[in-house]
Amino acid sequence: MTGAGCVLTALAQSTPRAGTVQELQVQLWAASCMACHGPQGRAEGTGLTIGGRDANELLGPLLAYKQGLRPSTIMSQHAKGYSDDELASIAAYFASLK
Numbered sequence: 001m002t003g004a005g006c007v008l009t010a011l012a013q014s015t016p017r018a019g020t021v022q023e024l025q026v027q028l029w030a031a032s033c034m035a036c037h038g039p040q041g042r043a044e045g046t047g048l049t050i051g052g053r054d055a056n057e058l059l060g061p062l063l064a065y066k067q068g069l070r071p072s073t074i075m076s077q078h079a080k081g082y083s084d085d086e087l088a089s090i091a092a093y094f095a096s097l098k
Helices: 003-013 021-037 055-066 075-079 084-095
Strands: none
């Protein structure tokens, strides 16, 4: 499956929420995370469950990946694609999925 296909599949599996354009943008960013972290951030298989975790607990590692302070195979590349504020929004989104 292509990267775009994974994102579309994850987005289709997520529960859409009514909201502002900004909220919808965050959901789109989060959909790419769901390719590995599972629908609603509930990993299946080898992925890490991130849905429902505290936003600060998620944001800390994301910022560390972005800054190269935490070793990874792929997360540092993903995190570098977002601003700190965008990462905070993504972390808050997954924290809201209780």
